[in-house]
Amino acid sequence: MDRGVRETIVSTTVKEVQIGDVGAQAAAHADGERMSLNVGPSHPTTHGVLRLLMELDGDLITRCEPVLGYLHRGDEKIAENMTYNQFVPYTDRLDYLAPLANNVAYAITVEKLAGLKLPERCEAIRVLVCEMARISSHLLGMGVFGMDAGAWTPFMYTFTEREKLYTLFEELTGARFTTSYTRIGGVARDLPEGWMSKVEKFVDELPKAIDEVEKLLTRNRIFLDRTEGIGTISKEDAIAYGLTGPNLRASGVDLDLRKDKPYSGYEKYEFDVPIGTKGDCYDRYLIRIEEVRQSILIVKQVIASMPGGLWYAEDAKKIFAPPKEKVMTSMEELIQNFMIVTEGPQVPAGETYFEAENPKGALGFYLVSKGGGVPYRLKIRAPSFCNLSILEKLVPGHMLSDITVILGSLDFVMGECDR
C-alpha cells in the first residue's frame, strides 16, 4: 500500500443495518416512523468501542442491540501459549483502569490451583494495591460519569487525584498503570522505603478531593434530574442477568466477595459495604463514591498493620523464582530459576475457579491445567461482559439522551468485556 499518498479515499456506500427484524417492523408500523440509529463504535459517550444498534420512535428508544467484539484480542487463546508469569501483562490490559486488581485476581487463581500458601506481608501488599486500584478506577468512573452528564470539572479534579496515584504506582512497580506487579507465588518486589508514608499522605488528603467532587455533583439539580430514576435495574433482573459489583449492590443485593468469600486476608480489615435501594444511575454513583471512602479506610488499616516478612512464598520451589543474589551464587537456585523461566511455574493438573471483587464487578478466572507451566484453558469471566448483557432489556423505554448516563453509570470497560 502506498503510504505516502493520502488522496485515496474509500468510496463508502450506505450499509444495511440489520437489527433483528427491525427493517420489517419499521415497514409494518403504520403509526410513526421508527428510525434506526447506529451509535457506532467510535463515539464519545461509549466507554471504549461499543456499538449500539438502536431503533427510535422520535426520542424514545424502542429497541437496543449492543454489538461487541471490536476490542477482541484473543487473550484466552494467547493464554494457552504463554507460561503463567508471561500472561500477567495481559491481565493488566483487561480492566485497564485497575490493572493491579486484575494482576492479583489472576495470581490468586493460579496459586489456588497450585495449593500455595502466601505469607501475611504478601497478602497485605496485595490488599493494599487492590484497594488503591479500586480508588483509581472509581475516581475515573465517576469523573467520566460527570463528563457524560455534561460536567467537565469533576473529570479534571478526579484526574488530578489519579495522577498522584499514578506517581505512587510508578514508584512501586515501574509503570504508571499496566503494572504487571504480581507473580505466581508473590509480588514482583517489596515495597520501597518510605512508600507507605506517601500512600498514607495521599489517602489523608483524598477525602477533601472527594468532597469537592461531591459538592459539584451529588446535590446538583441538573445531575439529579439526569440520573434519578434513570436506568433502574430491579433486584431480580440484576441477579438473573449475572450482574456483579457496584451495579448489583445498587439494586439492593448484598453480595461483596470481599466479605462473603474473603481472600488474601480481607477478613482482617473492618469496612462497610454500601448497598443501594432503587438501582438507578444515581444509586450506582453514590455507591461508588462511598466505596472510595471505604477503600480509604481499608488502606489506612493495612498501612497501620503491615506485617514484616517476605513478599513471596518461600517454599514454592517450582513456582516462584528465587531472589537474584541466590540465583547468581548457588547452583540449585540457578537451576530452579532456569526451569521456572523456560518452562513456567509448574502447576499440578486440575481445574479451579476464583473470583475477586474488582472495581467493575467480580472478575473470575476459570483455569484448567494438565500439568506443566502453561495453562490448558483459561477462561476470563469479565464483569463488564455480564454487566452489559442487561442493556438490551434496560435501555428501551428511555430517551436518547439517557444513553450516555446509563452507560456511564454501568461503568464498564471494553478491554475486559471483549478480552
Add this chain to the structure above:
Amino acid sequence: MIDDDFVKALLEGRDFISVKHRDDCLTLDCLPDSLIGFCKHLRDDQTFDLLVDLTAVDHGEEADSRFQVVLHLYSLIHKSYVRLHVACPDNQSPSIPSISSVFPAANWHERETFDMFGIKFSDHPNLKRILMWDDYPYFPLRKEFPLAGIEVPLPAADVAEVTGADVDPAPMMGGPFVASGNGRMSEAEPRAKDESWTEESEKPL
C-alpha cells in the same frame, strides 16, 4: 451449607448427575438432556440463582468427548459455587440445550461459546457470533486453530479493496516458545509450537 447431606439430597433420584470432585467447589457431571430441568431445580429450590460463568473446554481431537461445557452457579445463601460439566454428545457438530430461558445471563455467554468453539445451543433466541464478525469462518479457541490465525478476507470488502489489507496470520517469528511440560528435560524444553514460520519463510505444509 454444601456438605455431604446436601450432596446426597441433590443426587437422590437424579441419576443424570454424578459428582466429579469436590476439590475447590462441588463439581457435578450432568447429562445434556436433563440440563434445563436441573438448572431450574438449582435456581428455584437450591438458591443457586446467579449464573456466574458459562464456557467450554476443548479436550483435543483425540479425546472421546471433545467439547465440554462448564457452568458455574453461585448461591447467595450458601455463599458457594457449584460447577456443572456437560459433555457434548457429538464431536463433529456439538450441541446442547440452551439455558437462557432459565438464566437470562446465559444468553451472551452461550453466544460467546458458540463463537469460540462452534458449540450450538438449541432454542437460543439469537445464536450468532458476538466477539468475531458474523462471517468469520473459523472457531478460534478450538485446539487445531493456530494462534496466529488463518488468512481470510477483511470483513469490509470496500476497505479491503482500497487499502489492500486483509486478515493475515500474525507473524509469530518462530514463536511462541512453549515447553511441553512432560517428559525429560531435553524434550520438555520450550520449542516453537506449530507457528514455525516467519515473515520471510513460508509456513511448512
Add this chain to the structure above:
Amino acid sequence: MRFACFAKSSRKSLMISNEVGYNSKVEGEVIVTRADSVINWIRKHSVWPMPMGLACCAIELMASAASRYDISRFGMEVMRFSPRQSDCMIVAGTVTYKMAEVVRRIYDQMGDPKWVVAMGACASTGGMYRSYAVMQGVDNVVPVDVYVSGCPPRPEALLDAMMKLQGKIGNESSVKNLSKKPESTGVS
C-alpha cells in the same frame, strides 16, 4: 511563492525562510515571509485531534488532556469526536480486524489536511497481541505520520510525538497542496 504586504513602514525587506522570525522593533508592523510558513504555522499550532481511543492508550490520552500534562498548551485540547471537525486522528489502542474498517471510514470522513498518529505499540505494530484477531499495526489501513512507542506511552511521549508532528507540518508544501483537487468519490 512569496507574498509581501506593505503598510506603514517604508523599509522593504524580504525574508526567505520557513520560520516566521519577527522583531517588532526591526520589522515594524509587517511580516514578510512565505505563504507556506504562515499556513503551516497556523496549522501546527491548532491541531485538533480526533481521539480514536480504543483501549488502554486512551486513558493516557485522557491523562495528557488533563491538568498535569495539559495538551492545551499546544492548542490541542479541542478533542473533537467528529471527524469532520478534526485535523489529526490519534489511534490510541489495539486495532482489531473488526474495528479496522471503522477506523478507515472515519479517516476518510476527515477533511484535508489530515494526519494520523499511531499511539502505542498496538496501534504501531500490533503490540504484544500477536493473535488471530489483532491487526498488526494500523498502518495497514491508514497512512501514519508519527508512531509513538510505549505500552502505554507516557503522556510526555505523546506530547513529544505531537511536537514532532508539528515539525512535520511545518515542513509541508501547503500552498502546492491547496491548489490540488482531491479525488473523492462519494464519501459519506
